[in-house]
Amino acid sequence: MAKVTLQSVADEVGVSRMTVSNAFSRPDQLSKELRERILATAETLGYSGPDPAARALARGRTGAVGLLLNGPLSEAFEDDVSAEFVAAVADELTRRGLALTVLTPPQGDRFLPARDVAVDGALVYTCDPTSAGVAWLSRRKLPVVAVDQDLGREVTTIGVDDLSGARAGARHLLELGHRRIGVLALTEQFAHDPPNRDRLLGWRRALGEHGLEPVVARTTLLPRSAAFAAATDLLESSDVTAVLCFDDVFARAVIAAATALGRSVPGDLSVVGYDDSRAATVGVPALTTVRQDVTAKGHLAAGAIADLLDGRAARSHVLPTELVVRDSTGPVPAP
Amino acid sequence: MAKVTLQSVADEVGVSRMTVSNAFSRPDQLSKELRERILATAETLGYSGPDPAARALARGRTGAVGLLLNGPLSEAFEDDVSAEFVAAVADELTRRGLALTVLTPPQGDRFLPARDVAVDGALVYTCDPTSAGVAWLSRRKLPVVAVDQDLGREVTTIGVDDLSGARAGARHLLELGHRRIGVLALTEQFAHDPPNRDRLLGWRRALGEHGLEPVVARTTLLPRSAAFAAATDLLESSDVTAVLCFDDVFARAVIAAATALGRSVPGDLSVVGYDDSRAATVGVPALTTVRQDVTAKGHLAAGAIADLLDGRAARSHVLPTELVVRDSTGPVPAP
DNA sequence: AAAGGGTTCTTGACCGGTACAGTAAGCAGA
DNA sequence: TCTGCTTACTGTACCGGTCAAGAACCCTTT
Numbered sequence: 229m230a231k232v233t234l235q236s237v238a239d240e241v242g243v244s245r246m247t248v249s250n251a252f253s254r255p256d257q258l259s260k261e262l263r264e265r266i267l268a269t270a271e272t273l274g275y276s277g278p279d280p281a282a283r284a285l286a287r288g289r290t291g292a293v294g295l296l297l298n299g300p301l302s303e304a305f306e307d308d309v310s311a312e313f314v315a316a317v318a319d320e321l322t323r324r325g326l327a328l329t330v331l332t333p334p335q336g337d338r339f340l341p342a343r344d345v346a347v348d349g350a351l352v353y354t355c356d357p358t359s360a361g362v363a364w365l366s367r368r369k370l371p372v373v374a375v376d377q378d379l380g381r382e383v384t385t386i387g388v389d390d391l392s393g394a395r396a397g398a399r400h401l402l403e404l405g406h407r408r409i410g411v412l413a414l415t416e417q418f419a420h421d422p423p424n425r426d427r428l429l430g431w432r433r434a435l436g437e438h439g440l441e442p443v444v445a446r447t448t449l450l451p452r453s454a455a456f457a458a459a460t461d462l463l464e465s466s467d468v469t470a471v472l473c474f475d476d477v478f479a480r481a482v483i484a485a486a487t488a489l490g491r492s493v494p495g496d497l498s499v500v501g502y503d504d505s506r507a508a509t510v511g512v513p514a515l516t517t518v519r520q521d522v523t524a525k526g527h528l529a530a531g532a533i534a535d536l537l538d539g540r541a542a543r544s545h546v547l548p549t550e551l552v553v554r555d556s557t558g559p560v561p562a563p
Numbered sequence: 564m565a566k567v568t569l570q571s572v573a574d575e576v577g578v579s580r581m582t583v584s585n586a587f588s589r590p591d592q593l594s595k596e597l598r599e600r601i602l603a604t605a606e607t608l609g610y611s612g613p614d615p616a617a618r619a620l621a622r623g624r625t626g627a628v629g630l631l632l633n634g635p636l637s638e639a640f641e642d643d644v645s646a647e648f649v650a651a652v653a654d655e656l657t658r659r660g661l662a663l664t665v666l667t668p669p670q671g672d673r674f675l676p677a678r679d680v681a682v683d684g685a686l687v688y689t690c691d692p693t694s695a696g697v698a699w700l701s702r703r704k705l706p707v708v709a710v711d712q713d714l715g716r717e718v719t720t721i722g723v724d725d726l727s728g729a730r731a732g733a734r735h736l737l738e739l740g741h742r743r744i745g746v747l748a749l750t751e752q753f754a755h756d757p758p759n760r761d762r763l764l765g766w767r768r769a770l771g772e773h774g775l776e777p778v779v780a781r782t783t784l785l786p787r788s789a790a791f792a793a794a795t796d797l798l799e800s801s802d803v804t805a806v807l808c809f810d811d812v813f814a815r816a817v818i819a820a821a822t823a824l825g826r827s828v829p830g831d832l833s834v835v836g837y838d839d840s841r842a843a844t845v846g847v848p849a850l851t852t853v854r855q856d857v858t859a860k861g862h863l864a865a866g867a868i869a870d871l872l873d874g875r876a877a878r879s880h881v882l883p884t885e886l887v888v889r890d891s892t893g894p895v896p897a898p
Numbered sequence: 899a900a901a902g903g904g905t906t907c908t909t910g911a912c913c914g915g916t917a918c919a920g921t922a923a924g925c926a927g928a
Numbered sequence: 929t930c931t932g933c934t935t936a937c938t939g940t941a942c943c944g945g946t947c948a949a950g951a952a953c954c955c956t957t958t
Contacts, residue, residue, distance in 0.1 A: 233944060244908050249946065258906060276702040280681035281619040282944035285913050290616055291680060292627075292664060305650040306643065306841075315640040322667040325674035329627060329664040332657040339660035345626060346615035346681065367611040480845075506641075510815075511846070568914060579938045584916065593936060617914035620943050901958085908951075913944105921938075928931090 316526025651861025
C-alpha cells in the first residue's frame with residue numbers, strides 16, 4: 229500500500245497537485261464543488277491532509293513553539309505556579325494555531341532538543357541565561373521571548389514587577405511593627421535569577437529604608453524537605469518575628485517549622501508568601517502573600533512569540549503584583 | 564545574508580553536500596580530519612546543524628512525540644499526578660532522543676493539533692476514546708500508546724491496577740469495622756474513564772463481598788470547591804463513617820468538609836485517598852491512600868512509544884498499586 | 899471590439915536535507 | 929598481477945508539500 233499523498237489524490241480526481249493543496253490550505257482558491265469533490269476523494273483514499281513535516285519544510289514554519297526549560301523537569305511541572313504558566317501558554321498558543329513543544333535539558337550529547345527539534349521560536353523560561361540551550365536557540369537565530377529572565381535588552385521579555393511586590397510584602401510587616409525580619413530565598417545558585425534576585429532586593433530595600441537588614445536563609449525548591457529544614461534553622465538561630473518567603477510553598481514550610489517548634493502563626497510569627505498560588509489558600513492559616521497573575525503571564529508570553537513569528541513586533545511587559553493580606557501575618561508579638 | 568545551508572558549507576570546504584551531511588549525522592562515514600574541518604567551517608559560517616524540519620521530511624521522522632490531552636489543560640497541568648506523569652514522560656523521551664509536543668484540544672477548526680502537528684507518534688492520556696483527536700491520530704496511522712485508557716485490544720496500553728487498589732482501600736475500611744461507607748467519585752461524564760470506572764468497581768466489589776453498597780457521591784476535578792461541596796453534601800445527607808475517594812485531593816476536600824461540620828478525622832470519620840500524591844502527605848492528618856507509581860507509568864509510556872517508533876514491539880503494562888496506611892483512617896467510632 | 903478584471907486551475911522551481919548505490923583508491927592475500 | 933575487501937567520498941533521486949507567476953476562460957466596461 230503506497231503512501232497516500234497529495235499527488236495520489238490529484239491523480240484520482242484528475243487535477244493538479246497544487247489544486248489539491250489549495251483544497252486543504254486555501255479554500256478560497258478553487259470552486260466550491262471541486263473542493264468538495266477533492267475532499268471526498270481524499271476521504272475515500274484515506275488521505276488525512278497535508279503531511280505536517282513536508283508542509284513545515286515548504287512553508288518554512290513548523291507551527292510549533294519550544295518551551296526551553298533548564299532545571300530538572302520535575303521542578304517545572306510539579307510546581308503549581310509553573311504548571312499554571314505552562315497551561316496558559318499552551319492554551320494561548322493553540323488559540324493562535326501553534327503547538328507547544330517542550331525543550332528539555334539534554335540527557336546526552338547526541339540529541340540536544342534546543343538544537344535538534346523543529347520549532348519556529350521559543351519561550352525561555354526557567355533557564356540559566358548562559359546555558360547551552362539558550363546559546364543554541366540564538367545560533368539558530370530563532371525568535372525568542374524571555375519569561376522571568378534577562379536575555380538582554382533586545383529580547384522581548386515578559387516579567388513581573390517583583391521589586392514592588394517584595395517591597396509591598398516587607399512594608400506590610402513593617403507596618404505591623406516587625407523589626408527583626410527573616411527572609412527565605414533560593415540558594416546562591418539563583419543569585420541572578422530575576423525573580424529571586426528582585427524579590428530579595430525588594431525586601432532589602434524596603435527594610436533598608438528603616439535602617440534594617442533581613443536575616444537571610446537560603447534553600448532549594450527540591451527536595452521539599454529542604455525548605456522545612458532551612459526554616460527550622462532560621463527560626464532556631466535567630467529571633468525573627470516575621471519571615472518573608474520566596475514563594476508560598478516556602479511559606480508553608482516556615483509555618484510547619486514554626487508549628488513544630490511550638491510557635492503559632494500569626495500569633496508568634498508572621499509569614500508572607502509569594503505568588504498567591506494554591507498553597508496560599510488551601511492550608512491553615514491562609515497566607516498573606518503577593519499575588520502575580522501567572523495565567524496572564526502565560527498568555528502574554530504566548531502572544532508575544534506568536535506576534536514575533538508573524539513578523540509583528542512584540543512588546544515586553546512587566547506585570548503588576550498585588551499584596552493580598554490574609555491570616556498568616558499579624559502584629560508583632562509583645563516581648 | 565543568504566541562509567546558511569549544508570550546501571554552502573559544502574561549497575566552502577570543497578566537498579559534496581552529502582559529506583557535510585555525514586559530518587553531522589554519521590561521523591563514521593568520513594575521516595576524522597575532514598570532519599573536523601567541516602565542523603570548523605560550519606562554525607565560522609554560523610551553520611547550526613541540519614535544519615530539523617528538512618531532516619524530518621527526509622528521514623520520515625520528526626523526533627517528536629505528541630501527548631494528546633482532551634480535557635482543559637488546566638486539569639492536566641495543575642493536578643500533581645498529571646504533572647508528575649508529564650515530567651516523567653518528557654524525561655524519558657529526551658533520554659531516547661525524542662521531544663514532547665503537547666497536542667491540546669483544538670480551539671477552532673482551522674487548526675487541529677492532532678491533525679496538523681508533526682509528530683511520529685502519540686501518547687493518549689486524558690482523553691475520551693471517541694474524541695476527534697484520537698480519530699485523527701488513527702487516520703494518520705500514527706503509532707499510539709494509551710495511558711489509563713481503553714483504545715482497543717491492539718493498542719499498547721499502560722495502565723494501573725486500580726481494581727485491586729480500590730479493593731485494598733475498601734477492605735482496609737471493612738477490617739476497621741466500617742459498614743456505612745461513602746465514595747466520592749467523578750461525575751457520570753467519566754463513567755467510562757478507566758481509572759474512575761475501575762476504582763468505583765473495585766470499591767463496589769469489595770463492599771459487595773460483605774453484602775454492602777456504598778453511598779455514591781460524584782463531583783468534578785474543577786473547580787476545586789466542587790469537591791468540598793459534594794463532600795459536605797455526602798456527609799450531611801448520609802451517616803457514613805468512612806469515605807473512599809477518587810484521589811487524594813478529593814480526600815482532602817472530604818476532610819475539610821468533615822472538619823467544617825465539626826467531625827474529626829480519623830476519630831469520627833475515616834477517609835481513604837488515592838494516588839499517594841503530594842496532597843497525601845503535606846496536610847494533617849497524613850492520608851491513608853493507595854499508592855501508584857506515576858513516574859514509572861510515565862517512563863513506561865515513553866519507552867513504549869519509543870519502542871514502537873523504532874519498529875520494536877511494545878508491551879502493555881498494568882502497574883501494581885499498594886495500600887499505604889497513615890493517619891486518616893481508624894476504627895469505626897462507637898455509636 | 900479591445901481592454902480590464904475576476905475566478906479557477908496549472909506549471910515549474912524550490913524548501914534543506916537524507917538514502918542508497920555507486921566510484922576510486924589503498925591494501926591484503928593468493 | 930589479479931581478485932576482493934575496506935575506507936572515504938560523490939551523484940542522483942527522492943521526501944511531500946507550498947509559492948509565485950502564468951494561462952484559460954468568462955464577464956464587464958468603454
